[in-house]
Amino acid sequence: MKLIKVLLIVAVIFVVVAIASVVYNSSNFTGFATTSTGEANLTVESATQIDFTTAFIDWESGRVTSGDTEAILDTSAGNISNGNWTPVTEGFVLENQGNLNLTIELAAGKTNLTFMGGTDGSYQWNVSNNETDSCSHADLGDFEEVNSSKIVCDQFSSITASNEIRIDLKLIIPEDSSTGALTDLITATATAA
Amino acid sequence: MVIKNKKRFCLILSILFLTLIGLTSASLGISPGKVQVNFKPNLEETITFKINSDSPEIVFEIYVIGDLSGYVHLNKNEITGSGNVEVTLKLPKDIAVPGNHRILIGVKEKIDREVPGIGTAVIVQAPIDVFVPYPGRYLEIDLKSHNVNVGDPVNFELKLSNKGKENLNITPIIEIISGEETIETLIFQNRLVLSAEEITLRKSLETTDYAAGNYNALAIVDYGNIAKVELEFRIGSLFIDLLDYTKKVALGGVKKFEVGVESNWNNPIEGAHAEIVFLKDGKEFFEFKTSPSDLEPWEKETLSGFFETNNFSIGKYKTNITLIYYGDDIGKSSSEIGEVEFVKGKLSLPLMIIAISAIVIIAIVLIIVFIKKYLIKNAKRK
Numbered sequence: 001m002k003l004i005k006v007l008l009i010v011a012v013i014f015v016v017v018a019i020a021s022v023v024y025n026s027s028n029f030t031g032f033a034t035t036s037t038g039e040a041n042l043t044v045e046s047a048t049q050i051d052f053t054t055a056f057i058d059w060e061s062g063r064v065t066s067g068d069t070e071a072i073l074d075t076s077a078g079n080i081s082n083g084n085w086t087p088v089t090e091g092f093v094l095e096n097q098g099n100l101n102l103t104i105e106l107a108a109g110k111t112n113l114t115f116m117g118g119t120d121g122s123y124q125w126n127v128s129n130n131e132t133d134s135c136s137h138a139d140l141g142d143f144e145e146v147n148s149s150k151i152v153c154d155q156f157s158s159i160t161a162s163n164e165i166r167i168d169l170k171l172i173i174p175e176d177s178s179t180g181a182l183t184d185l186i187t188a189t190a191t192a193a
Numbered sequence: 194m195v196i197k198n199k200k201r202f203c204l205i206l207s208i209l210f211l212t213l214i215g216l217t218s219a220s221l222g223i224s225p226g227k228v229q230v231n232f233k234p235n236l237e238e239t240i241t242f243k244i245n246s247d248s249p250e251i252v253f254e255i256y257v258i259g260d261l262s263g264y265v266h267l268n269k270n271e272i273t274g275s276g277n278v279e280v281t282l283k284l285p286k287d288i289a290v291p292g293n294h295r296i297l298i299g300v301k302e303k304i305d306r307e308v309p310g311i312g313t314a315v316i317v318q319a320p321i322d323v324f325v326p327y328p329g330r331y332l333e334i335d336l337k338s339h340n341v342n343v344g345d346p347v348n349f350e351l352k353l354s355n356k357g358k359e360n361l362n363i364t365p366i367i368e369i370i371s372g373e374e375t376i377e378t379l380i381f382q383n384r385l386v387l388s389a390e391e392i393t394l395r396k397s398l399e400t401t402d403y404a405a406g407n408y409n410a411l412a413i414v415d416y417g418n419i420a421k422v423e424l425e426f427r428i429g430s431l432f433i434d435l436l437d438y439t440k441k442v443a444l445g446g447v448k449k450f451e452v453g454v455e456s457n458w459n460n461p462i463e464g465a466h467a468e469i470v471f472l473k474d475g476k477e478f479f480e481f482k483t484s485p486s487d488l489e490p491w492e493k494e495t496l497s498g499f500f501e502t503n504n505f506s507i508g509k510y511k512t513n514i515t516l517i518y519y520g521d522d523i524g525k526s527s528s529e530i531g532e533v534e535f536v537k538g539k540l541s542l543p544l545m546i547i548a549i550s551a552i553v554i555i556a557i558v559l560i561i562v563f564i565k566k567y568l569i570k571n572a573k574r575k
Contacts, residue, residue, distance in 0.1 A: 190317050
């Protein structure tokens with residue numbers, strides 16, 4: 001009986017070893033090669049994706065210098081004239097993070113009058129390339145009064161080294177402007193070109 | 194004390210508060226970025242758009258605009274963070290106006306406009322372009338190719354877009370033209386292009402027996418009307434053209450000599466330089482080299498070198514200009530005889546500055562002497 005049990009155990013061990021051996025060697029089967037064809041399929045999705053990587057400008061608080069009629073706050077020049085706000089040296093930066101060239105439309109929620117009020121104020125933006133060849137458009141690099149809807153870039157590139165535009169702001173704040181916290185929203189709309 | 198506090202209050206009121214940090218936008222995306230649909234009567238199709246944002250807490254509004262927006266149904270109108278939106282198109286039996294109709298699927302942040310400051314927001318829009326075929330036959334074609342060297346094949350890609358309502362039975366051809374003469378015709382197989390179908394056909398041109406130069410390829414497709422498109426391509430050889438060189442040199446000191454060249458090869462050329470030999474009475478009189486320059490395929494470049502002109506005299510000298518260059522480890526050269534005229538040199542800028550300075554100093558000295566004499570005379574009179 002004992003002998004049978006021993007033989008049974010040995011047999012089980014043999015079977016386990018044999019199965020393990022087959023599994024282990026299964027990747028090394030030899031034999032006649034057969035011809036087969038493989039097909040690789042993949043689809044690259046198109047995507048529109050944008051981000052304001054620099055999304056706020058903080059001049060903090062200040063006022064027009066006494067005796068001056070207006071102050072100028074300019075992110076492209078990075079300075080303040082006739083006022084005591086804190087200078088800001090960087091505009092908004094918009095990045096094309098997708099894989100399509102895009103049309104970019106900018107919209108400001110307010111005009112200079114509804115934004116800051118007063119007499120002869122000005123609320124301007126200036127779109128330029130933050131990375132070379134990101135966008136080619138006639139008005140690039142020029143300050144102009146903000147608009148409720150304007151296409152500022154027809155072909156905003158998705159190439160990694162050329163996919164950033166910068167939006168600088170210039171405020172000309174008259175001495176009789178509104179006081180308190182000023183609010184507005186600049187919206188960038190991206191559509192596949 | 195009350196007056197002082199009042200003044201302080203007025204000052205605080207007069208401060209214009211410009212903290213522009215109220216709102217910051219999120220990265221926002223939509224995929225697919227655009228979709229093309231060919232119109233079919235009563236077409237029903239569902240497209241899944243993935244909305245991708247890096248801000249899981251932001252609520253985005255989803256909207257549809259465009260002249261066919263009434264035929265679009267969204268399974269949801271807003272989404273928080275990222276997720277999918279099912280857009281179902283149920284097109285009508287007929288659309289009267291042929292051409293492209295754009296539907297925009299837009300995603301925008303829901304902004305609380307009461308938050309103080311200037312903020313930024315982003316909106317992304319994915320167009321669904323529904324193309325409605327033109328009545329009858331309408332075919333658009335486009336041809337692409339590339340430059341090669343002699344012996345390399347030119348691969349043509351002919352894109353055919355049937356934008357009419359009728360199917361088209363066509364046999365496109367591409368004529369290879371040199372100057373005014375058609376020297377070879379590539380013929381594609383006869384095929385049927387269905388309405389709204391877009392196909393790209395490929396054909397190669399063997400150039401072993403072609404001479405280097407510029408050629409035109411004219412694709413012609415007869416579909417009842419004739420569609421044509423033509424483009425130029427180049428077959429190159431390892432050769433650099435001499436375009437121009439400095440033809441007049443002012444005598445005096447070291448002068449610059451320029452040689453304009455153009456590569457005729459479809460690969461980069463390395464170490465292109467010119468050896469310039471001046472001849473006098475038929476014999477070599479003086480020689481120098483320009484700096485070497487690498488040329489991109491078909492690039493035009495100016496090679497520059499400097500040489501001493503003191504040994505030359507006014508007059509014309511015959512010149513042998515040899516261009517030396519390397520492509521794929523093969524060295525090559527070509528020579529051309531020219532003529533360079535040496536003319537009387539103008540005063541150089543440093544010499545002019547010295548001369549003018551000397552004149553000014555002399556003038557000042559003369560004025561001082563004159564004034565001194567005048568003052569002494571006047572003093573004596575007094």
